[in-house]
Amino acid sequence: MTRFIIIRLLQTVIALIGIAVLIFVMVRLSGDPIDLLRSATSTPEEIENLQRQLGLDKSNLEQFWIFATGLVQGDFGESLLKRRPVADMIKDALPNSLRLTVPAFVISMVLALALGVLAATRRDTFLDNGVKFVAILGQSIPGFWMAIMAMLLFAVILEWLPTAGMGGPDHYVMPVGTMAFFMLPGMMRLVRSGMLDVLDSEYIKLARIKGLPERIIIWKHALRNAIIAPLTTAGMIMAGLIMGAVITEIIFNWPGMGRLMLEAVYARDFPVVQACTLLIAVMVLGMNLLVDITYAYVDPQIRYEKS
Amino acid sequence: MSDILLQVENLCTSFFTRAGEFKAIDGVSFYVREGETFGLVGESACGKTVTGLSILRLLPEPAGRIIGGKIILDGTNLIELSKKEMRAYRGKMISMILQDPMTSLNPVYTVGNQIGESVRLHQGLRDDMVEDEVISALRLLRIPAPEIRIRDYPFQMSGGMRQRVVGSIAMSCRPRLLIADEPTTALDATIQAQYIALFKDIQKQTDVAIIFITHDFGVIAQMCHRVAVMYAGKIVETAATSTIFKAPKHPYTAALINSVPHLDRKDDRLYSIEGQPPSLLNLPPGCRFAPRCHDVQEVCHQQQPPTVEISDGHSVSCWGVK
Amino acid sequence: MLSIMPNIEDKTRPKISGLSRRAHIMRSLTCIVPLTILSLLVLTAIFAPWLAPHDPIKVSMTERRLPPVFMEGGSTKYILGTDHLGRDVLSRAIYGARISLSVSLLVIAITASVGTILGIAAGYIGGRTEAFLMRFTDISMSFPPLVLAMLLSVILGPGYITVVLALSVLGWAPYARLIRGEALRIRNSDFVSQARVSGASPMRIMIKHIFPNVINPLIIVMTMAVGFMILAEAGLSFLGIGIPPPDPSWGSMVADGRGDIDRAWWITTFPGILIGMVVMSGNFFGDWLRDKMDPRLRQL
Numbered sequence A: 001m002t003r004f005i006i007i008r009l010l011q012t013v014i015a016l017i018g019i020a021v022l023i024f025v026m027v028r029l030s031g032d033p034i035d036l037l038r039s040a041t042s043t044p045e046e047i048e049n050l051q052r053q054l055g056l057d058k059s060n061l062e063q064f065w066i067f068a069t070g071l072v073q074g075d076f077g078e079s080l081l082k083r084r085p086v087a088d089m090i091k092d093a094l095p096n097s098l099r100l101t102v103p104a105f106v107i108s109m110v111l112a113l114a115l116g117v118l119a120a121t122r123r124d125t126f127l128d129n130g131v132k133f134v135a136i137l138g139q140s141i142p143g144f145w146m147a148i149m150a151m152l153l154f155a156v157i158l159e160w161l162p163t164a165g166m167g168g169p170d171h172y173v174m175p176v177g178t179m180a181f182f183m184l185p186g187m188m189r190l191v192r193s194g195m196l197d198v199l200d201s202e203y204i205k206l207a208r209i210k211g212l213p214e215r216i217i218i219w220k221h222a223l224r225n226a227i228i229a230p231l232t233t234a235g236m237i238m239a240g241l242i243m244g245a246v247i248t249e250i251i252f253n254w255p256g257m258g259r260l261m262l263e264a265v266y267a268r269d270f271p272v273v274q275a276c277t278l279l280i281a282v283m284v285l286g287m288n289l290l291v292d293i294t295y296a297y298v299d300p301q302i303r304y305e306k307s
Numbered sequence B: 001m002s003d004i005l006l007q008v009e010n011l012c013t014s015f016f017t018r019a020g021e022f023k024a025i026d027g028v029s030f031y032v033r034e035g036e037t038f039g040l041v042g043e044s045a046c047g048k049t050v051t052g053l054s055i056l057r058l059l060p061e062p063a064g065r066i067i068g069g070k071i072i073l074d075g076t077n078l079i080e081l082s083k084k085e086m087r088a089y090r091g092k093m094i095s096m097i098l099q100d101p102m103t104s105l106n107p108v109y110t111v112g113n114q115i116g117e118s119v120r121l122h123q124g125l126r127d128d129m130v131e132d133e134v135i136s137a138l139r140l141l142r143i144p145a146p147e148i149r150i151r152d153y154p155f156q157m158s159g160g161m162r163q164r165v166v167g168s169i170a171m172s173c174r175p176r177l178l179i180a181d182e183p184t185t186a187l188d189a190t191i192q193a194q195y196i197a198l199f200k201d202i203q204k205q206t207d208v209a210i211i212f213i214t215h216d217f218g219v220i221a222q223m224c225h226r227v228a229v230m231y232a233g234k235i236v237e238t239a240a241t242s243t244i245f246k247a248p249k250h251p252y253t254a255a256l257i258n259s260v261p262h263l264d265r266k267d268d269r270l271y272s273i274e275g276q277p278p279s280l281l282n283l284p285p286g287c288r289f290a291p292r293c294h295d296v297q298e299v300c301h302q303q304q305p306p307t308v309e310i311s312d313g314h315s316v317s318c319w320g321v322k
Numbered sequence C: 001m002l003s004i005m006p007n008i009e010d011k012t013r014p015k016i017s018g019l020s021r022r023a024h025i026m027r028s029l030t031c032i033v034p035l036t037i038l039s040l041l042v043l044t045a046i047f048a049p050w051l052a053p054h055d056p057i058k059v060s061m062t063e064r065r066l067p068p069v070f071m072e073g074g075s076t077k078y079i080l081g082t083d084h085l086g087r088d089v090l091s092r093a094i095y096g097a098r099i100s101l102s103v104s105l106l107v108i109a110i111t112a113s114v115g116t117i118l119g120i121a122a123g124y125i126g127g128r129t130e131a132f133l134m135r136f137t138d139i140s141m142s143f144p145p146l147v148l149a150m151l152l153s154v155i156l157g158p159g160y161i162t163v164v165l166a167l168s169v170l171g172w173a174p175y176a177r178l179i180r181g182e183a184l185r186i187r188n189s190d191f192v193s194q195a196r197v198s199g200a201s202p203m204r205i206m207i208k209h210i211f212p213n214v215i216n217p218l219i220i221v222m223t224m225a226v227g228f229m230i231l232a233e234a235g236l237s238f239l240g241i242g243i244p245p246p247d248p249s250w251g252s253m254v255a256d257g258r259g260d261i262d263r264a265w266w267i268t269t270f271p272g273i274l275i276g277m278v279v280m281s282g283n284f285f286g287d288w289l290r291d292k293m294d295p296r297l298r299q300l
Helices: A002-029 A033-037 A044-054 A060-072 A086-121 A126-140 A143-157 A170-199 A202-209 A214-226 A228-232 A234-251 A257-266 A270-298 A300-304 B048-056 B083-089 B111-123 B127-140 B159-171 B189-206 B217-223 B241-246 B251-258 C021-046 C089-125 C127-142 C145-156 C160-171 C173-187 C190-197 C202-238 C250-256 C265-293 C295-299
Strands: B004-017 B020-033 B037-041 B064-073 B094-097 B177-181 B209-214 B226-231 B234-240 B307-311 B314-317
Touching: A002 A033, A002 A060, A002 A270, A002 C127, A002 C145, A033 A044, A033 A270, A044 A060, A086 A126, A086 A170, A086 A214, A086 A234, A086 A257, A086 A270, A126 A170, A126 C202, A126 C265, A143 A170, A143 A234, A143 C202, A143 C250, A143 C265, A170 A214, A170 A228, A170 A234, A202 A214, A202 B159, A214 A228, A228 A234, A228 A270, A234 A257, A234 A270, A234 C127, A234 C145, A234 C202, A257 A270, A257 C145, A270 A300, A270 C127, A270 C145, B004 B048, B004 B209, B020 B037, B020 B048, B020 B064, B020 B209, B020 B234, B037 B048, B037 B217, B048 B064, B048 B094, B048 B177, B048 B209, B094 B159, B111 B127, B111 B159, B127 B159, B127 B189, B159 B189, B189 B217, B209 B217, B217 B241, B226 B241, B226 B251, B234 B241, B234 B251, B241 B251, C021 C089, C021 C265, C089 C127, C089 C160, C089 C173, C089 C202, C089 C250, C089 C265, C127 C173, C145 C160, C145 C202, C160 C173, C160 C202, C173 C202, C190 C202, C202 C250, C202 C265, C250 C265
Parallel strands: B037 B209, B037 B226, B094 B177, B177 B209
Antiparallel strands: B004 B020, B004 B064, B226 B234, B234 B314, B307 B314
């Protein structure tokens, strides 16, 4: 188990280095890095400073060293637009994003498990058909459009909820709901199909032969096996989560990482975009690691494999 | 002569699908005595497994349903029990071993956990005593080093070992009736022989009655006291094992016994039965074996043969038997 | 439900696959309706210049936010109304089909090719190559394409190529994963051993023996990807990092109407419905194709 985690940890670090190299190379391939890193108002003096800072007169390897050591120290440079250290801007934005993502994730996870399991155990009933319908709808209808429609209905027509921005609890309803809508259908579908496969298995039959109550059969014997398959696709779910977060923050004008990054994209504020990309990469890889550990916990076969 | 433990009377089970009703078993009657091994033999799809699942009332819902008959275990008609009462019988009074040891254990729990679960549920033991019971269940099936094996996961065991674990689960609460559904089919020949010997031994120790479901007359010969031959959802012949081998009365039984390869027989051709069993969706009005029978008569196509007891404990349904 | 029929083997199993009439009709509907919608989409994309009543990018400041024909103040001139710049919503939607379709098809062509090559190589060669490629695949699958798109949009500038690139750079991963699994299965089959014994080179085995056997799942996944890619392009364009204005993309049309949601709902609503309809058709058709060609892939 420890060995498994260490290997995964090493792979994560290698992946991070890979992403850093990728960004570094892309920036240099696209032309003069100075063009990306200077703002319209930079004076020639500032540009010269920047050149020296980046070590553009030195070799590529040394340039990468300067770039990488800066990243490790948490020095992501300065925003071209706001003239503030990027690290500070992220410190403000990140908690706001988490305030949306965490509840949305928890809600959709709980709902996906509950509804997926219920649908699978009550096959072809009203509930099952409802779950299937929502899953299809959710995977087809663009979430951003759905969010705008929700805004039209609840904020403009019914005036129950505020349209956008951060504030009291009522400000959370629509953004969290939208984000949950991004994640729920896919997860629910995976839980349901995983559960259906497992419920047909011999060991579930054996559990029934033992005389176990249905509750234990489903939540102990079936569910744990049923989530192994969805866990392997957890990476994709997380990618979807981050996409959903960005879109939600834009639509509801939420001052989180997604908005920070997109606004930086509009302003071509490269240091911010770069820092956000890297940070998101770290989070994605970290979550992957977490999923791998969960996976090893759920499936003993992974734990005992020699590799 | 010991007491009758299980009495199945005129049991009918059907599967209702979009294509119509499959009469998987149609009027099956037999009894099992305490401590004996009763064989149910027949080709695949003849209804052997459905009979086993019907006794446990574990037919796949909602398609499968028992539509008639009685299943009397030790004086109680199981069909009349509520779902909850029936659950208390499962694992404790009646247990079952499934065919495939590779898939019948839950891959994510240790074998100790899977056996212990049954023990805890039916015997209401405290956790520290559960482990002792689990170890004794593993010992009963002669699993070496049970104190260590208890922490193993199924994937760490061989097929033969896993089948023994399945046996331990089934025997953990010392049931009175064990339904073994082709437990040896998936095993290698040598392991199969060991397993059969083991079960004979377990039966001596615990006096459990066994319904042994198989398609293999060779296994029947080694294992069973009495045997019933099933064909297309009906029992065609019931007798003591020795009787059936010496003097099979139903043409189907005779054909099945003939199709078992014998080392001591000179002719090297294997006997096989022509044709296929009838579709359970569209059964003929007469004897179900008639289309494949060598000694078919006019009446066989028109009416179902009655079950006749021709000597003590030997009954046959065939128009050719007077 | 058939898997639960105990011990009924194929030779004795009556034909239960003959579903009831109603179920049969429903089954074919899930193929015919989506296929019709997708065909219409293709035709619309091809014949856009002849179908569109107006120039999709012509601004008309005097005809801004005109409602659709069925509302008060609407006219047959602008059947679905006009947007905040007085552009015809219908014409923009028709031209938008071109963008949606061409982006998604281009991306699928690129990602499927790359993914298939890597997947076959990983599955057939095995060992370290496979371990490395699969870890790479896992990471690519969990990296959000949106973030990459934003990064690329700053470095390369927004545009058609940037969108295609952003969706392609990560999009090959699911193909690689699936094809590798299939290749692994086929590698161990008798006919591949046979080919190997008769001295076929690995290259020849991969092209002649493995590739033809992964075509079915490949086509299924490609079909299922159509809807997903259309949705992804719309998402990027909605955020303003996709197809740059004034070219009409359904995603950017939804975004155009965002500020006017309280007074001109049609600008946002129609393109949204279009996206939903097309994506749903793609998903349904993909499901149908999968059930028809290879029910094993239910997990997808």
